[in-house]
Amino acid sequence: MWGDQEESHSIAALQAAVDDGVNFFDSAEAYGNGYSEEIVGRALSDRRERVILATKVSPSHLDPDSLRSSCETSLRRLQTDCIDLYQIHWPEPPGDPDEVTRTLESLRQEGKIRHAGVSNFGPIDLDRYPRGLFVSNQLAYSVAFRAIEYHLVDASVARGMSVITYSSLLHGVLTGKYRSPDDIPPGRGRTRHFSSERPDVRHGEDGHEDLLFALIDELAAVGEEAGLSIREVAMLWVLAQEGVATLLAGSRNAEQSRENASVADHRLDDASLQRLTEASEALKEAMGPNPDMWQSESRVSW
Numbered sequence: 001m002w003g004d005q006e007e008s009h010s011i012a013a014l015q016a017a018v019d020d021g022v023n024f025f026d027s028a029e030a031y032g033n034g035y036s037e038e039i040v041g042r043a044l045s046d047r048r049e050r051v052i053l054a055t056k057v058s059p060s061h062l063d064p065d066s067l068r069s070s071c072e073t074s075l076r077r078l079q080t081d082c083i084d085l086y087q088i089h090w091p092e093p094p095g096d097p098d099e100v101t102r103t104l105e106s107l108r109q110e111g112k113i114r115h116a117g118v119s120n121f122g123p124i125d126l127d128r129y130p131r132g133l134f135v136s137n138q139l140a141y142s143v144a145f146r147a148i149e150y151h152l153v154d155a156s157v158a159r160g161m162s163v164i165t166y167s168s169l170l171h172g173v174l175t176g177k178y179r180s181p182d183d184i185p186p187g188r189g190r191t192r193h194f195s196s197e198r199p200d201v202r203h204g205e206d207g208h209e210d211l212l213f214a215l216i217d218e219l220a221a222v223g224e225e226a227g228l229s230i231r232e233v234a235m236l237w238v239l240a241q242e243g244v245a246t247l248l249a250g251s252r253n254a255e256q257s258r259e260n261a262s263v264a265d266h267r268l269d270d271a272s273l274q275r276l277t278e279a280s281e282a283l284k285e286a287m288g289p290n291p292d293m294w295q296s297e298s299r300v301s302w
Contacts, residue, residue, distance in 0.1 A: 002187075002252075007039065009253045014043035016254035018050055020261035024246050026138070026164070028056035028089055029074055037077035045079040053078055054085035054164075056119055056138075062088065062095030064103045071107055087117040087138060091125035092299050101133055117164070122291070123155035124301035131159050136245065140293050141165040143237045143280050144174060144193065144215055150289035152300070153243050162245035167293065168238045169231060169249055173212070176220065176230030181209040191293040193283075203296045211283040218279040222272050231259070236268045237276050 014025065025044065027036045037055055044051055055078065061070045074083060086107070088100070104116045118126070119138035126134070137156040139148045145167065156163055169175055171188045178184050181194070189198045195207040216230065223233040238247050251257040268276075292298040 005252065010039050011043040012254040013251040013257045014040060015047070016257040017251065017261060018044065018047045020258055021264060022257070022261050023050060024052045024054065024248075026054040026056075026166075026248050027078070028058075029061075029070055030056070030058050030089060034073070034077055037074055041077050041079035048080060052084045053080060054087060054117070055083055056087040056089040059088060059090045059093055059095070062093075062100050064099050067100065067103045068107065071112055075112060082111055083113045085115050085117050085136065086113040087119050087136070088121070090120050090299060091118070091122070091301065094125075094128065097128045101129060104133065117161075119164075120291070120300055121156075122152055122298075122300040126155060126159060126161075134159070134161055136162045136164050138164040138166060138248075140167045140291060141238060141241075141244070142168045142170050142174060143219070143234055143276055144170050144212055144283060145191075145287060145293055146280060146284040147287055147289055147291040147293075149284070152291055153241075157243045163243040164246045164248065165238055165244055166248045168247050169234060174216065174219065174230065174234040176216070176223075179216065180213060192287060192290075192296070193293075202294055205296055208283055208286045211286055215280050215283055218276065222268075222276060226268060226272060228266060228268075232263050232266060233268065233272075233276070235260070235263045236266060237273060239263075240268065240273050 025040055027040050029037065055074050057067060057070045061067055071086060075081065107113045108116065115135045117134050117136035117138065121137055137152065139152055141148050153163060173184065173188065186199045190200050192203050192205050193208055193212045194201065195209065196204050219230045219233050223230050235247060235249060238244060249260045251260055290298045291300050
């Protein structure tokens with residue numbers, strides 16, 4: 001859905017991010033069938049000591065041999081001898097928790113991974129594993145998608161895990177580039193925010209486009225008062241929320257990397273944060289507790 005991308009632009013984006021103080025980079029073996037990891041490895045190999053590398057193993061690779069093989073392959077692609085955070089991408093299919101635990105612990109003891117984490121895990125999914133095994137839960141979260149507040153944040157924090165957020169700019173919708181549903185290009189409007197009549201949608205819901213763009217108008221108003229862009233306001237709201245340790249934001253080129261990194265130089269006051277929370281309540285209620293943005297039937301168990 002992102003369109004064509006020059007490899008040189010991707011490498012420049014990653015390197016610019018490091019140079020501007022970004023130190024956490026997330027990938028997955030499933031992204032481009034490993035191509036994403038290769039790009040990250042090529043771009044950051046000479047900056048390795050300055051970054052935290054995270055990647056994810058697919059849930060179909062959780063038997064001991066496949067898990068170990070996937071880890072070794074990711075290490076080669078990332079051009080490193082240790083993955084800082086190795087995450088299980090989705091809880092399904094679940095694998096055998098005892099075998100997964102033993103294999104992850106072995107990889108950690110061997111120095112091939114530093115920490116283990118998960119992505120898209122609900123409380124029931126987390127309960128299948130021993131406390132202390134995972135340090136983080138990567139979840140879809142933005143001011144326009146607050147489903148994880150119902151169950152998942154508390155479940156993660158209670159287990160001593162931090163939250164890593166993805167889709168915090170909702171595929172670019174929260175950058176201010178699109179100011180009405182008609183502006184959304186094909187492929188970007190696949191989440192449950194949008195009508196099921198849009199292309200490539202997997203859910204059967206009516207969507208909540210009016211609520212979404214009313215919220216974007218409020219983001220713009222808060223940003224104008226604070227001297228910030230809609231994108232900056234959206235990111236700063238997420239970074240201020242309970243349990244959030246890291247926000248993931250994609251960049252197509254060096255300029256976008258610099259723009260995203262500059263968010264660290266700003267803060268939103270408590271009144272503005274509360275105003276955005278209140279402005280997004282109607283959308284939160286309409287979207288409900290399902291933490292899957294794309295499907296009506298969640299793969300997450302809570």
